[in-house]
Structure formats: structure tokens, C-alpha cells
Amino acid sequence: MTKFDEATQAIRVDDTTYDVCLDDGYSIGGPLNGGYLLAAVLRAVVDESPHEHPVSTSAQFLRAASPGPATVKIERLKSGRTATMTRATLVQDGRPFIDTLVTTATLDPAAAPEWTGEPANPMPDLSECVQLPDPKPESNMNLNAQMELRFDPPTIGWLAGEPTGRPESRAYFRMAEAQDPDPFVLALAVDALPPVVFSAGARGWAPTVELTWHLRALPAPGWLTLLGSGRLISDGWFDEDVEVWDSAGRLVAQSRQLARVGRG
Amino acid sequence: MTKFDEATQAIRVDDTTYDVCLDDGYSIGGPLNGGYLLAAVLRAVVDESPHEHPVSTSAQFLRAASPGPATVKIERLKSGRTATMTRATLVQDGRPFIDTLVTTATLDPAAAPEWTGEPANPMPDLSECVQLPDPKPESNMNLNAQMELRFDPPTIGWLAGEPTGRPESRAYFRMAEAQDPDPFVLALAVDALPPVVFSAGARGWAPTVELTWHLRALPAPGWLTLLGSGRLISDGWFDEDVEVWDSAGRLVAQSRQLARVGRG
Structure with a gap:
């Protein structure tokens, strides 16, 4: 276990x-x-x-x-x-x-898609992606130690004061300990990215109000790809859509959350 | 009333x-x-x-x-x-x-978006869009009389045996009687399109299992634009995403449903 x-x-x-x-x-x-x-x-x-x-x-x-x-x-x-x-x-x-x-x-583990879309944003190779620096111990970012995230560089630019100006967040993901992804790991994965609004210039805790996610297929072993984006930031609310693709190139989970913009 | x-x-x-x-x-x-x-x-x-x-x-x-x-x-x-x-x-x-x-x-009726995406699929002019033919009385399509839909022609091609091969459905929408859209009309609108899988070749009743929708702004009077699409059809399940844009060009609602593919 x-x-x-x-x-x-x-x-x-x-x-x-x-x-x-x-x-x-x-x-x-x-x-x-x-x-x-x-x-x-x-x-x-x-x-x-x-x-x-x-x-x-x-x-x-x-x-x-x-x-x-x-x-x-x-x-x-x-x-x-x-x-x-x-x-x-x-x-x-x-x-x-x-x-x-x-x-x-x-779900049938052997089901082949009848029709599938493609990732909206192709990811750079894993080797070109970047890790977050280790958090300061006093910041209580305990979650970060449980998982490995390798970010598509522009989408983590906000950390150095260079947000892209659009709500987006993209990274490869796996658990820090040896563990193949399963539906429970996917539940963690759909909420594992920094809020997409950070790339649009917002900061501060962005509390989720509602999150819905669908398990679309059982994930293959290996890295997952998390593609996060948003459609609208308005009146203190934003949406965050996350698609999770597995190492076999299959869409395995879709989520959308409605959250409040933090006061950074 | x-x-x-x-x-x-x-x-x-x-x-x-x-x-x-x-x-x-x-x-x-x-x-x-x-x-x-x-x-x-x-x-x-x-x-x-x-x-x-x-x-x-x-x-x-x-x-x-x-x-x-x-x-x-x-x-x-x-x-x-x-x-x-x-x-x-x-x-x-x-x-x-x-x-x-x-x-x-x-919601604040006067809120201006801090950031907004654009519709993924621009619609043709209303005059270039098409109505469904009146349903046969014995088909019990009572709902059709309550609303007016004007379809982006390719996305209704399945009706003439010419599906696009992709899950998609796009139309202008308004109530048949004179009524400005409000949040309750939007609840109807997010589930008003023919199932997106019809454009991918499926037929038959496609029962919704789960539907989540978010009201993002109060809609302006006039026609609404419904943009429906899907990401994956697999193992008897499909997703249907609908964005609703108002006549002022604002994203007013987002929905996603998970449904079963019908046996047509």
C-alpha cells in the first residue's frame, strides 16, 4: 500500500x-x-x-x-x-x-475510442519542462512533496513575474513514490495544478466552489499530462478546465471547476 | 408571465x-x-x-x-x-x-470580464443558418415548438445522412414566444441542442447521466449562440460541452454533460 x-x-x-x-x-x-x-x-x-x-x-x-x-x-x-x-x-x-x-x-480496460479529439496544446518534451523550486518550509506546501510536476515553461512564468496573460497551466504529473495512476490518483491530478488564473496575473488562494470531473478511461502506467485552461475571469469568478492524458496518448479524465479569484 | x-x-x-x-x-x-x-x-x-x-x-x-x-x-x-x-x-x-x-x-449585471476567451467556432450569419424541418406530429418532439433554433449547416448534416464525423452541434437559439433570456432560459439552452454524437454518426436517445453548468454572466436580450462539441466517444459514454454566448458577444454559460451513446 x-x-x-x-x-x-x-x-x-x-x-x-x-x-x-x-x-x-x-x-x-x-x-x-x-x-x-x-x-x-x-x-x-x-x-x-x-x-x-x-x-x-x-x-x-x-x-x-x-x-x-x-x-x-x-x-x-x-x-x-x-x-x-x-x-x-x-x-x-x-x-x-x-x-x-x-x-x-x-469501464472496459480494453475499450478503444470510437472518436477522440487531440490535446489542444501539445506539450514540449519532458526534458524541456521545469520543476518548481522547493518551497520554503514555512509555506506549508506539503502537497508538493507527494507528487512530481514538470511544467511547460511559459505557464509557470508567473512565478518569476512573467505571467502569459492567459489562464493556463500545463505540466507532466506523477506521484513522488512509485505508483501507477488509477482513478483515485486522477482525482488528485485534476486539482493538482496551480490555479490557471496565476498565469493571467492573479495571486492568492483561489478557493474551489464546485468541481466536476469525469473518468473517461483507465490510465496507462507512466507520466500523466495535465492541460489546464480557462475561458472567463469575471466578477470574482473563474473556470478551470483540466484534461488529463495518459502515457498512451489517451484522454483519461476531464474536469472543470468554478472558483473564486484570490486576493493576492 | x-x-x-x-x-x-x-x-x-x-x-x-x-x-x-x-x-x-x-x-x-x-x-x-x-x-x-x-x-x-x-x-x-x-x-x-x-x-x-x-x-x-x-x-x-x-x-x-x-x-x-x-x-x-x-x-x-x-x-x-x-x-x-x-x-x-x-x-x-x-x-x-x-x-x-x-x-x-x-452576479453584478455591470461586471466587465477581466479576461475572456473567444468562441472556438465562429458562427455563420443567422441568415445562412438553417431550421430543422417541422417534426412529424407522431414523433412527440413537443420541445421543438417552444424554441427557435437556427443551425450552422454542416452540424445538422446528419439529418440528411451527412454527419461531419465529429461530435459537434451549433445553433442560434431563442424562445419561440417573446422572452428575453435569463438564467432559467439558459438552463434550458445548455441542453437544447441535438446530441453532439449525432454529427459523429450515432443515433437514438442519448440519456444524460450527469450535467453541470455554470452561469457566468447575465445574458443580454436577443439571440443566444450555442456552441456544442465533444472530446471523446468511448465505451458507450460521450461528453458534450456547450458554451452559450449572448447577443453582446459575452460568454454567459458553460456546460458539460456525460451521457450514454444511444442505440439508434
Whole structure:
């Protein structure tokens, strides 16, 4: 069991209740990463479902959860031949922190696409991409130690005061420890990039309000490619779209989140 | 009050219950249109919320609802200064049909975008776009009479046996009766196009499993432009992305749905 598998473990208490222990190792500047929290919620949902894979997850982020014990409350809404639908709520100290609606189904690992688009932005070779400098210890960027990101250089230019002027963020991604990507790693991956608004000049914590992601195929081993972009920044709100492509060149996950622009 | 306003009216029974009467005029080949149902649910959510606009809605479609009386059950999850989060469920005959998570907030009608993308596909002039032929009465395409759609010609080629080979669907949209677009009309608009997979050669009813849409700005009066596209058709699943632009050239709504490919 990897560190990530352990940190997202959901232990069945009864049909509607799972215990999780939220790990400070996945915090970023204080709050726990949203994708990490979704991975823990999804372990409970998949365990309770007769189906194997979380094909669609939508989540509302009500409050910033803290490290420590928490509970996933499961409400099975419908189960059919093709899919099971579940509401799952992450609860801490008796209060809901994340509310989700999840569709589970069983994907065919051998399915070939009937039709597929291409990545909108081709990535440079891995060797031409750049790592973030190690964060200052006092900045609490614990999440950064759990994963490796290699950025398409222009999209990390904001760090040196040279934002591209467009909402975008692109990187190769893998877990820091040896771990093949699976649907739970994908839940982390869709929320792993720095907010796309940083490239448009914004700074500061950009809290996710809603995030929906779809699992489109089971990922091949190796690096993932994360392509993040946005369409509109207005009235304090922005959207962030992330496509995840696997090492076999397949689109494996799609996400969109609606978030608030931070006050940097 | 327009016909649409009346057909989506939600009458308050108490803090957590609203009555609606689902109108057969919004059915399409039998089932009621998903966007229409969301509009009715959102009227209840907005009425109950201290905020004015449904900025983010994610919905799981559990079953196909029927015309007639139904109830919207409201559960307020959190209310803050910026946003209120609500779970709302459409219930008929004691069973849930659609489950939703909704974030309401109050958008500034005068907000100018800080950054905006451009439509990915420029539309031809309205005069160069085409209408669907009137449906045969026995086909029950009642929804078609409620709205006017003018299609970008290649994206409706599938109707004459000439699909483009790509998942896409693009049209101008307005209500058939005189009605300026508002957030409830947008809920209908994001699910108003023929499924994008028809252009890729698929046929038959394509049931929506999950649909999330974000209201990004309050729409100007006049025609809306609906730009629909997809990224992957695989394993019986497809995604449909719809951007809605208003007559002032502003992105007013974004949606993505995950749906099943029909057996045509």
C-alpha cells in the first residue's frame, strides 16, 4: 500500500458510513487539497457500489477540511445495470465539508475510442519542462512533496513575474513514490495544478466552489499530462478546465471547476 | 408571465418543499427535456436562497420524469456572504428523479470580464443558418415548438445522412414566444441542442447521466449562440460541452454533460 493509498483509505463502519483520516501531507498553504479529499470520498463510494469506477463526480466545497479523522456518509440514490448513483458527504465534527454526487460504472480496460479529439496544446518534451523550486518550509506546501510536476515553461512564468496573460497551466504529473495512476490518483491530478488564473496575473488562494470531473478511461502506467485552461475571469469568478492524458496518448479524465479569484 | 415561466413555476409549500407541475410541452420523443427540468428545480432553489442567481448547478439524472405534478425538496447546505449552497431533489410519486447540488450567488449585471476567451467556432450569419424541418406530429418532439433554433449547416448534416464525423452541434437559439433570456432560459439552452454524437454518426436517445453548468454572466436580450462539441466517444459514454454566448458577444454559460451513446 502506497502512502497515497493509505492517506485516502476509507474504512467501512456500516452501509452508509466510512471512516477516513485526513493527512496533513496533502495540505497546500494550510487547507487540504480538494482533489485529495475527493480521492478519499471516492474510495468510500466505490467500496459501497456494485460498480468499479467513479465515472462522474461533482462536488461542492462547503468549507476547508482539516487534517484528522473524518467520516464519509453514503446515500445510495439508484443502482442499475450500467451505473450506480450515490450522494457522498465528507463530514468532520458533525458538519458537512464537501458534498458530492457520484456515478459509478464499470469501464472496459480494453475499450478503444470510437472518436477522440487531440490535446489542444501539445506539450514540449519532458526534458524541456521545469520543476518548481522547493518551497520554503514555512509555506506549508506539503502537497508538493507527494507528487512530481514538470511544467511547460511559459505557464509557470508567473512565478518569476512573467505571467502569459492567459489562464493556463500545463505540466507532466506523477506521484513522488512509485505508483501507477488509477482513478483515485486522477482525482488528485485534476486539482493538482496551480490555479490557471496565476498565469493571467492573479495571486492568492483561489478557493474551489464546485468541481466536476469525469473518468473517461483507465490510465496507462507512466507520466500523466495535465492541460489546464480557462475561458472567463469575471466578477470574482473563474473556470478551470483540466484534461488529463495518459502515457498512451489517451484522454483519461476531464474536469472543470468554478472558483473564486484570490486576493493576492 | 410567459408559457416557459409558468411551466417552470415553483410554488413554495414550506422551507424545504416546492410544488411544480411538469409540462408535456417540454418533452422530446417522450421524456421531458433535462434542461427544462433543471429550470424548474432552479426556480425553487433561487426562491429559497438569499442570493439571486444559480451560478453553478450539477445534476445527476436518475430516472426520466413524466409530465404532471412533482415536488422539489430543498436542503440548504451552507449560506455565506458570497454564496449559498443547496441540495435540491426533484421528486415524483415519492421517488427521486434528479438530484442536484446548486451554488447561488448574486452576479453584478455591470461586471466587465477581466479576461475572456473567444468562441472556438465562429458562427455563420443567422441568415445562412438553417431550421430543422417541422417534426412529424407522431414523433412527440413537443420541445421543438417552444424554441427557435437556427443551425450552422454542416452540424445538422446528419439529418440528411451527412454527419461531419465529429461530435459537434451549433445553433442560434431563442424562445419561440417573446422572452428575453435569463438564467432559467439558459438552463434550458445548455441542453437544447441535438446530441453532439449525432454529427459523429450515432443515433437514438442519448440519456444524460450527469450535467453541470455554470452561469457566468447575465445574458443580454436577443439571440443566444450555442456552441456544442465533444472530446471523446468511448465505451458507450460521450461528453458534450456547450458554451452559450449572448447577443453582446459575452460568454454567459458553460456546460458539460456525460451521457450514454444511444442505440439508434
